[in-house]
Amino acid sequence: MSKLVIVSNRVPSAAVGRSSAGGLAVGVLDALKRQDGLWFGWNGKIEENPAEAGLSTYRIGRLDCATTSLSREEYDAYYRGFSNGTLWPAFHYRVDLARYASREYAGYIAVNERMASMLMELVDEDDRIWVHDYHLIPFARACRRKGLRNRIGFFLHTPFPSEGVLRTIPPHRELVEALCDYDLVGFQTRGDAQAFLDYATRRLGLPLDADGVLRTRSRRVRVGHYPIGILPDEIQNKSKARSRSKLVTTLKQGLQERKLIISVDRLDYSKGLVERFNAFERLLETYPSHCGRVSFLQIAPPSRSDVEGYRHIRRQLESTAGHINGRWTELSWTPIRYMNRAYDRAALLSFFRASQVGFVTPLRDGMNLVAKEYVAAQAPEDPGVLVLSEFAGAADELADGAIIVNPYDIEAMACALHRALNMPLPERLERHGHMMQLLRDNSIRQWRDHFLADLEPLAVAA
Numbered sequence: 001m002s003k004l005v006i007v008s009n010r011v012p013s014a015a016v017g018r019s020s021a022g023g024l025a026v027g028v029l030d031a032l033k034r035q036d037g038l039w040f041g042w043n044g045k046i047e048e049n050p051a052e053a054g055l056s057t058y059r060i061g062r063l064d065c066a067t068t069s070l071s072r073e074e075y076d077a078y079y080r081g082f083s084n085g086t087l088w089p090a091f092h093y094r095v096d097l098a099r100y101a102s103r104e105y106a107g108y109i110a111v112n113e114r115m116a117s118m119l120m121e122l123v124d125e126d127d128r129i130w131v132h133d134y135h136l137i138p139f140a141r142a143c144r145r146k147g148l149r150n151r152i153g154f155f156l157h158t159p160f161p162s163e164g165v166l167r168t169i170p171p172h173r174e175l176v177e178a179l180c181d182y183d184l185v186g187f188q189t190r191g192d193a194q195a196f197l198d199y200a201t202r203r204l205g206l207p208l209d210a211d212g213v214l215r216t217r218s219r220r221v222r223v224g225h226y227p228i229g230i231l232p233d234e235i236q237n238k239s240k241a242r243s244r245s246k247l248v249t250t251l252k253q254g255l256q257e258r259k260l261i262i263s264v265d266r267l268d269y270s271k272g273l274v275e276r277f278n279a280f281e282r283l284l285e286t287y288p289s290h291c292g293r294v295s296f297l298q299i300a301p302p303s304r305s306d307v308e309g310y311r312h313i314r315r316q317l318e319s320t321a322g323h324i325n326g327r328w329t330e331l332s333w334t335p336i337r338y339m340n341r342a343y344d345r346a347a348l349l350s351f352f353r354a355s356q357v358g359f360v361t362p363l364r365d366g367m368n369l370v371a372k373e374y375v376a377a378q379a380p381e382d383p384g385v386l387v388l389s390e391f392a393g394a395a396d397e398l399a400d401g402a403i404i405v406n407p408y409d410i411e412a413m414a415c416a417l418h419r420a421l422n423m424p425l426p427e428r429l430e431r432h433g434h435m436m437q438l439l440r441d442n443s444i445r446q447w448r449d450h451f452l453a454d455l456e457p458l459a460v461a462a
């Protein structure tokens, strides 16, 4: 029987399972853990001669996992270098933070080649292959060179930049050509898909059919947008079940009836954390009635701390939080609580439910699952308000329910916080009901089913 093969840079360990802080792992697990299949990728370990060490295998739910390690050189060039030093910043429009080294790009290609060779041993003729994210753009190309003819789909979890920004990555043309070796290329939003199509049609001169299918010399490449979702009802039940836990009781005791604004992110410069801290301070300056009556909790565990740019954002944030707290703290009130640690997801959901405002303001984000989780975790009879950046993919769906802000506009964000903190119950109920319905209609199951249906062979054109 044919199986579904998932390929991603990182495969969570069996023990870590659901508590991993990362959108891809959370999304893929929610979508696929109850179906048979194979998940192939890096196990997070660095060792000498990983190619000779072979694969480690284990199971998560019904998924078989097969993983490989990386050598130090591979890690430096492929992961730390081209993936996270070049592609991640450029795809998030931070060309000021992106650097390029041809040696790292060569390492990126080489790891894709090696991983493709390992996968060849695990794949049967009629298996479907679903490749995830920017680390693996040339994966299908490597597989095709080795003779693999299976259907291969690619989903990009990050934004796809417009041509002007994409061209700051020197091998931009090769990257887009490599994407054209997939049968299906999926993006989070219509805008991302359009940016890719613009490049492919204008720069590569590829013809585009009316139904969004690109024609190359060797294949027809379907291109679409598949906004990743969550399991809203499961999240609602979990947040309710944990709403009287010891952690939440402690949180509420510390708040002493104050309102709570919450933000939860991986510590990443794309998430707009410094601007957010400044907006909270502007709220206190502009609307002093909130002083002593509102606290802001930011949970942001460090990620990729060995990549340049991440150490800097951490220092910057610590100094901003220190400065604001130094200025505003009173004996019985600390305005910003900034925590550098991860919590398990159930705990986070219960914190969301205990907060009156979810403050989600990335400068750029493919989707941002935290925004959706915040909405789903609310008590339906007394929901909090989502303040959301217009540059998160989630804003495409949640624009009518959330208060949408421009994260570069500190004053407007302060106004939005004020409005959210004062929003009357009927308006909160209406906005929340509307967003919950959208989340149910576009859940992670629809994401999976829609993508996999489109990965099926295209009908032969007349």
Ligand code: ADQ
Pocket (backbone or CB within 6 Å): 019, 020, 021, 022, 023, 024, 026, 027, 157, 158, 228, 264, 265, 266, 299, 300, 301, 341, 342, 343, 344, 345, 348, 365, 366, 367, 368, 369, 370, 371, 373
């Ligand atoms: P991320 O950049 O990791 O994901 P996001 O979509 O917000 O961002 O997903 C984070 C996931 O990890 C959420 O489920 C969240 O609950 C969890 N998480 C975040 N911070 C955490 C913390 N401090 N402790 C524990 N868990 C935490 C990438 C893209 C996004 C895209 C997702 C999915 O960058 O744009 O939405 O993939 O496609």
